[in-house]
Each structure stands twice: as structure tokens, then as C-alpha cells.
Amino acid sequence: MKIIVLVKHVPDAQFDRHLNGEGYTTDRDESILSELDEYALEAGLQLAEARGGSKAGNQVIALSMGPAGAVNAVKKSLQMGATEGFHLTDDALAGSDAAATSLALAAAIRHIGTGAPVDLVLTGMASTDGETSLVPAQLAERLGLPQVTFASSLELDGGRLTARRDADTYSETVEASLPAVVSVTDQINEPRYPNFKGIIAAKRKSITTLSLADVGVDPSQVGRAGSWTTVTSAEERPPRTAGTIITDEGDAGIKLVDFLAAQKLL
Amino acid sequence: MAKVLVFIDNPGDALKKSSLELLTLARSLGETVVALNGDLNSGVSDEFAEYGVTAVYRPSSQDLDNYLVAPKAAYLAAAVEAAGAGTVLLDNSPEGKEIAARLGIRLGAGVITDVVGVDADGTAHKSVLAGSYTTASRVTTPVAVLTVKANNVTPEPAASPSTPDAVTVEVPGDSIATAARITDRQQKTATGRPDLTDARIVVAGGRGLDGDFGPVEQLADALGAAVGASRAATDAGWISHDAQVGQTGKTVSPQLYISAGISGAIQQKAGMQTAKVIVAVNKDAESPVFEIADFGIIGDLFDVLPQATEEIKKRKG
Ligand SMILES: Cc1cc2nc3c(=O)[nH]c(=O)nc-3n(C[C@H](O)[C@H](O)[C@H](O)COP(=O)(O)OP(=O)(O)OC[C@H]3O[C@@H](n4cnc5c(N)ncnc54)[C@H](O)[C@@H]3O)c2cc1C
Numbered sequence: 001m002k003i004i005v006l007v008k009h010v011p012d013a014q015f016d017r018h019l020n021g022e023g024y025t026t027d028r029d030e031s032i033l034s035e036l037d038e039y040a041l042e043a044g045l046q047l048a049e050a051r052g053g054s055k056a057g058n059q060v061i062a063l064s065m066g067p068a069g070a071v072n073a074v075k076k077s078l079q080m081g082a083t084e085g086f087h088l089t090d091d092a093l094a095g096s097d098a099a100a101t102s103l104a105l106a107a108a109i110r111h112i113g114t115g116a117p118v119d120l121v122l123t124g125m126a127s128t129d130g131e132t133s134l135v136p137a138q139l140a141e142r143l144g145l146p147q148v149t150f151a152s153s154l155e156l157d158g159g160r161l162t163a164r165r166d167a168d169t170y171s172e173t174v175e176a177s178l179p180a181v182v183s184v185t186d187q188i189n190e191p192r193y194p195n196f197k198g199i200i201a202a203k204r205k206s207i208t209t210l211s212l213a214d215v216g217v218d219p220s221q222v223g224r225a226g227s228w229t230t231v232t233s234a235e236e237r238p239p240r241t242a243g244t245i246i247t248d249e250g251d252a253g254i255k256l257v258d259f260l261a262a263q264k265l266l
Numbered sequence: 267m268a269k270v271l272v273f274i275d276n277p278g279d280a281l282k283k284s285s286l287e288l289l290t291l292a293r294s295l296g297e298t299v300v301a302l303n304g305d306l307n308s309g310v311s312d313e314f315a316e317y318g319v320t321a322v323y324r325p326s327s328q329d330l331d332n333y334l335v336a337p338k339a340a341y342l343a344a345a346v347e348a349a350g351a352g353t354v355l356l357d358n359s360p361e362g363k364e365i366a367a368r369l370g371i372r373l374g375a376g377v378i379t380d381v382v383g384v385d386a387d388g389t390a391h392k393s394v395l396a397g398s399y400t401t402a403s404r405v406t407t408p409v410a411v412l413t414v415k416a417n418n419v420t421p422e423p424a425a426s427p428s429t430p431d432a433v434t435v436e437v438p439g440d441s442i443a444t445a446a447r448i449t450d451r452q453q454k455t456a457t458g459r460p461d462l463t464d465a466r467i468v469v470a471g472g473r474g475l476d477g478d479f480g481p482v483e484q485l486a487d488a489l490g491a492a493v494g495a496s497r498a499a500t501d502a503g504w505i506s507h508d509a510q511v512g513q514t515g516k517t518v519s520p521q522l523y524i525s526a527g528i529s530g531a532i533q534q535k536a537g538m539q540t541a542k543v544i545v546a547v548n549k550d551a552e553s554p555v556f557e558i559a560d561f562g563i564i565g566d567l568f569d570v571l572p573q574a575t576e577e578i579k580k581r582k583g
Contacts, residue, residue, distance in 0.1 A: 013532055129395070133363055134366070134370075146336070147336065147446065149360070166508065172452070176334075176445075187507065229405050229406065231401050232403060232404055237399060237400060240558040242556055245551075245562040245564065246563055248565025250569075252565050253575075254577050260545075266489075
């Protein structure tokens, strides 16, 4: 099996995050592999392992798109157990919206699939920076593949995949044929930590750098030029400040109701 | 006048408030037409007329509900073309966003999600990075696709009612061939409480509840509120996963968010920090939730919540 897992290098949400410069892109200092992509990687590794792992020809390929630093997301994926990595990087990609991102990633996936076609593309449920969840569905549309989003479980049986999805008022089982694009939630598994062996092994795994020319994309189709949306202004919200803090002296419930009444919230 | 197409999925007997909000917003941007999926009952038909809808498009195929979003997006793309619409509005549910995503590629149209307001010139407003920025953005393509969050528009019928035309739209067959099929669907039992994403008040509980959501539910019911939870509480199985508020759960922006027995980890804050007023009850004065609470109580939730519930009942008489 050939599984591609999309991994994004995103600003660590534990720190203050900033939009800056032309086009209000996110500041990518202090970036990490998006936590939500670790679930997709774990899902890919488990599917490969259940089929005899890399010895049996199962590949779990980590693909990241982004500036130089984004290669770190690929490196961490290799440490966790991915067999090979690709890093699509090009100055022209800066400021790509979801549509442009999906165009570039679709081209990279087709490129990686030359020769041996890709069976499955796995992604996290959303990036932790843009948070739009648009890319998996847009990728599926561009590649002409079925999409299964927000999978909380995933099984493969030959060429068919079965997944469970949970919505507010119902939960459902869905089936699709491979190849397909699947995004997974944080309910699907518990991602592993890279161990010492994995970290050492990762040093010997290959990471291929791809440019737009390599994957046959014209620079005008991506980046700010190729995006179909543009941010015209961004304002930082004043951070919330602490209000009144009281210690319960037996009447805090009543004081709470007084507060709600004063705020006209009853 | 520019046409604005609103997608409405399986309304049942009456339109949801969020659908009425979309129709109201649409009217402020141009002539409103609807692309409907599912049955058109007479109550809904009357509401369309009341809200000034000039045409209702319906799919040629009745079984779009048996698939994940691809055929719905393909149908909608055909409806947008048939109507010549310049703007498409959808609700901001996960499914609404996915349909918007695929629709955007089909039409070569920019998509903006999580929209809280749209100006007459099409500028869309939203908040990003877990509520730390508000941005204005625009779609640069001829058609704009926007998914709009609930509770940001007051529903208002049109000044004069309309008589909508009925139009059938062919659903492209290829979109069904490559779609994932839904093979089983289990309804969850309704709680009778307001829907978490659009509730005016949310009372949320965390690990501090120690398995007993009673105090949170009773306070929620006294306030007419929805019940939310931290991931620790949903992971422990004390309450269903759809109650989770936060980065991988729901984003809520209520008038009032009461957080009880929740520490306030960054992933939890991400889902609630745009609430107008935040109240926190926690035993531990060092909990990060107190950094953002408008009113914080250092105390045991098992004392504070029941006392507040009794007091509210007393005052409401
Ligand atoms: C990728 C990822 C995504 C995540 N997404 C989410 C998300 O969407 N939503 C979310 O909530 N979390 C999310 N988390 C988890 C998050 O990091 C925290 O672990 C979680 O929010 C903690 O829940 P809690 O506050 O209920 O539990 P704890 O952190 O254990 O806090 C419990 C609190 O209860 C207080 N308490 C205990 N007993 C009482 C009492 N009797 N009275 C009053 N107070 C009491 C304690 O002082 C403590 O502050 C995510 C984590 C990851 C890694």
C-alpha cells in the first residue's frame, strides 16, 4: 500500500500567535508538526503495520508544503515511523489560501503517485492555524476521489474503506472505494511518541525536496497570486483580562446569581 | 441585482433559525434564491415567500442524503450556474463547510468559512487564531462562497412577500460515482436542551465533576442553557463527545459561558474565549481559566452550582 499523510508545520498554539506582514500570514517561528496531523500519521502507520509494514512493501509517505522550516514536520513524521518524506517548497507558495494549497498538494500527490499509484491520502481534521478544514475536501475534488472526513475509526478491507463519523444528532458509517482522501479526528487513536530507535532510523530515511516546477505547477496558480481569497485587514483583539475573583465563603452561588442579574443575563 | 443563493439542507417542517438568518443576510446582499435539498413542506414554502425568496431550486435526484457531500456540492454548483448567482451562503456546520470546499473548486470560487458578518460590498468578517484576531477578507473570484456562523443576524421577513419560482436542477452523475456512501445512520437521543453551537448560554463541566454532570445540567436547565464539556470529561465518557468545547470540539460564542471544574487549557480556551461573559468556578486559584474569567469563584463546584441553581429558581419564582 502507498499511503500519503499530509503534515503541516504550524505555529505552536501554546505561545501567542501573530499575523504579520503583507497578506497577514501567520508568523511561523516556534512552529511544530500540527498536533492534529499526528492522528493521521498514527492511522497511516497502523494500517501499514497491520499489512506487514514496510517489509511487505507498505509505504507511509509524509508530505509537507511550506517554507524551509516545514521540513521539520516531515522529520518528526519520519521519527514516528513514516518510511519516506517529501517537502514541497517554493517562494511562490507564500500566502496560498485553501484553494491554492489544495492545487499544489494535488500536484505533489500526483507526482508522488507516478509509477506506483497512491492508495490513500490521510490528513488531520483541520490545521491548528487556519482551522478551515477546507483542504481535505478540496483535494478530493481536485483529484476526483471520494472523501471521508472526520473519521473517528477507519478500516480497510481490500479496496474498500469503512469509517465511522459522529455528528451532533447522529453517528454514521460510511464506505468508499480506494483511492480516497480521508481526514481523521483526534478520537481515532493515541499517536505514538518517537522513540530512540525511531529517531536514529529517521536519519537514514530520504526526504525529497520538490519545487513547483517538479510537480508541474505554474507559480501564478498558487501563493497570493493564485489564491481566490484575500485578507484585507486584521486586528488583534485585546486579550481578555481577568475580572473579579472571589473565594467562596458559603454564599458564592448567590453572588454568582447577583453578578448574572447585574449583567442582565438571567 | 446580484443574486445570492442560499443552500438549505433538509429543513423538515420549518426552517431553523440559522436558515432564517442566512435568508435575511442574503437579502441585504441581493436577490435571494434558494437551493433546497430534501422535501419542501408547505410551512417552509410559506417561509420562503415571507423572506422574499424569488426562486427555489431542487435537485433532480432524491437520494443525495445517501452520500457524503460530493453530490450535494455538484448539485449546488449546477444550481449556482442555473441561477447566475454571485454569492453562495451556507451554514457553518462541518458539512456546510465541506460542501462549500468542493463547490469552490467546481466553480473556481473563493471560500471563506466561519463568517460572522458580510458588508454590502462582500467583505466578510471572521475571527482567527482561536479568537485572537478579527479579520476582514474578500473573495477575488466572480463567485463568492461563504459559510456563516449562526447567531450573528436577526431574522427578519421581507417588506413584501414573494412568489418563488420552482426550478429543477440536474445532479451530475459523475459526482455520485466517486462519492463515499453512507451505509448506516444512528440517530442520537435528543436532550431537549438548546443546541450547543447557537445557545445564548452554555454551562460547561470538566474533570472536576468527577463523573457527575448533575450540578452542571441542573444549572443549565435553570438558565435555559446548553451543556458543554472539556475533553477530559468527554474522554472519560461522562458525557457524549458532541458536548466537547474547544479546538477539536465545538467553538461557541455565547452571551454567557460558565466553566465549572475546568482548568482552562489552551485547547479548551480556543473554543470559548469569544464568549461575551465568562464565569469560572474552580477549586484551584492557580487555574489558567481565571486569567480570562469576568467573574471567577474559587470554590467547590458541588457547593456553588447547586446554590446558584436554587437561587435562580427562587428569583424566577
Ligand atoms: C490535540 C488536542 C486537542 C484538544 N482539544 C481539546 C478540546 O477541544 N477541548 C478541551 O476541553 N480540551 C482539549 N484538549 C485537552 C486539553 O489540553 C486539556 O487536557 C483538557 O481541556 C483538560 O480538561 P479539564 O480542564 O476538564 O481537566 P483538568 O485539566 O484536569 O482540570 C480539572 C479542573 O477541575 C478543578 N476541580 C476539581 N475538582 C473540583 C471541584 N470539586 N470544584 C471545582 N473545581 C474542581 C481542578 O482544580 C482543575 O482545574 C486537547 C488536547 C490536545 C492534545
